C-alpha cells in the first residue's frame with residue numbers, strides 16, 4: 001500500500017540502509033543489555049555511544065495491538081483507506097515496538113506471530129520494514 | 136509600572152516525583168474566580184473573536200467573578216501556544232487589518248492571533264498594573280493552574296491569574312504542512328507517539344484501548360454510557376461547544392453508529408477542536424474568604440512528567456508508542472502522588488473530572504485513582520451503573536472534552552464550581568465536599584484535589 005517515503009537522517013541512516021538491503025537492524029547497548037528503538041544517537045539509559053551499536057535481527061514479532069484507520073490526515077495514505085496499523089513487539093528485542101501497515105481491515109489478532117518483509121515506498125524508492133502474519 | 140519578571144519555565148513548580156509527602160501549602164491556596172470566553176468551532180476572522188480578544192475577555196471575567204481589584208493581580212501564568220500544532224496560521228495569509236489595529240501589538244504580528252505572549256496580554260490588559268511575576272507554562276490548563284497554585288503557595292505572589300487559550304482556524308484540523316508531503320522526516324517516520332506513519336492522531340490511544348479490551352475481556356460498546364453521560368453533562372455547561380451550538384443529547388445508538396476514525400476509536404471518541412479561552416483567579420486562603428465567590432481550597436496537587444532544571448517534558452516511552460502497561464503504571468503512580476499530596480483517599484472524593492480527550496483516557500484515569508472503588512479493568516463495568524450527576528458517584532460532571540470540546544479546562548471549571556456550589560444544573564446530588572480534576576495523559580499530567588473545607592476530610 002502507498003505510504004510516505006522516510007527520509008534517512010544521521011540518526012537512522014543505518015536503519016534505512018539496511019532496509020534497502022532487506023535487513024532489519026536495531027540499536028543495542030552492550031553496557032545496559034538494552035535494545036533501543038526509535039533510533040537515538042546515544043544510549044538513552046547510560047548515555048554511552050561506544051557500546052551502542054546497530055545489530056541485525058531476524059525481526060519476527062508478535063502483535064501487541066492494532067487499530068484500523070478509516071480517516072487520515074496523511075495525504076499519501078488517503079488513497080488506500082481503510083488500512084490497519086499494527087504495533088509489533090520484536091521477539092528478539094524486549095521492549096522494542098515497531099509499527100506496520102496492512103491493507104484493509106486486516107484479519108489480525110493481538111498475540112499473533114508476524115514476520116518482516118520489506119516494502120518499497122513510492123516517492124523515493126526507500127524500502128521500509130513491514131510485518132505480515134505468519135499463517 | 137515596572138516590567139514584570141518573566142520566568143520562561145515552570146518546571147520547578149510541578150510535583151512529579153515520588154516521596155514529596157503532603158503538600159506544604161495544603162488548604163492555604165484557593166481558586167475563586169472563573170472566566171470563560173464563548174466557544175466557537177473556528178475563528179471567524181473578526182477582531183473581537185480573535186484568541187487574543189477572547190483571552191482578554193476570560194481574564195477580565197475571572198477577575199470580576201472573584202471581585203478582585205485588577206491591580207491586585209500580581210502573578211500571571213500562561214502558555215504562549217494556542218494550538219497543539221493542529222491549527223497553524225496559514226502560510227502567507229494576511230492578518231486582517233482590523234485585528235492588527237484593534238490591539239496593542241508586539242514585534243510578532245501573530246501575537247494574539249496564533250499565539251500569546253505575556254507582553255501582548257499585559258499590554259492589552261492595562262488594568263493588570265500590579266503584575267510582578269509572569270510564569271510561562273506549556274501544554275494545558277492543568278499545567279497553568281497548577282503552576283499558579285504552587286506560585287501562590289510558595290508566597291511568590293498573592294493573587295494569580297492562570298490562563299489558557301486555544302485558537303482554531305478555518306480548514307481541516309491537521310491536514311496541512313508535512314502531512315501533505317510524499318516524504319516524512321524526523322520522529323514521525325518511525326511512528327513516534329503514533330504520529331506520522333500511523334496516519335491518525337487517535338491511533339496510539341485506540342490501539343492502547345484495544346489492548347485494554349483484550350486484557351480485561353471488555354467490549355468497546357461498554358464506553359457508550361460514558362460518552363452519552365459526558366454529552367449530557369456538557370450540555371449543562373453553558374460555556375461548552377455543544378451547549379452553545381448544537382444542544383442535542385447523544386444516545387448509545389449515536390455512539391455505536393458513529394463513524395470510525397481509528398477503530399476502535401470513532402468520531403465521538405475524539406474531542407472536537409474548538410476556539411476558546413479560560414482563566415482562573417487563584418489566591419491565598421486568607422484573601423479568598425473575603426471575595427465575591429466562596430473559596431475552592433486546594434488540598435494538594437501532583438502529576439507525571441520529567442522536570443529537571445528548566446526542562447519539563449512528558450515521561451519518555453520505552454519505544455515508539457506508549458503501551459497500556461506504561462499508561463497504567465504512570466497513571467497509578469500519579470494517583471498515589473496526588474492523594475499523598477492532599478492527604479486524602481479515593482473514598483473521600485465526591486466527584487471526579489479526569490481527563491477524557493480521547494474518551495478512552497477516562498477509564499485509565501478513573502481506575503488509577505480508584506474512584507468509587509473502581510480497580511484496574513473495572514471502569515467499563517462501572518459505567519454501566521448510575522454515573523449521573525445526581526447519583527452516588529458522579530462521573531465527569533463537567534462533561535469533559537468529549538462533552539464540551541477540546542479545551543482541557545472544563546473539568547477544572549466544574550470542580551471549582553461544584554465546591555463553590557454554583558455548578559447550576561450540573562451541581563451534583565451529593566454534597567460536593569472534595570473533588571478531583573486534571574489531565575492530560577498518563578505520561579504528562581497535573582491533578583488538583585479541591586475541597587470546600589481547607590482542612591480537608
Ligand SMILES: [Zn+2]
Nearest residue numbers: 029032043046
Ligand atoms: Zn546503555
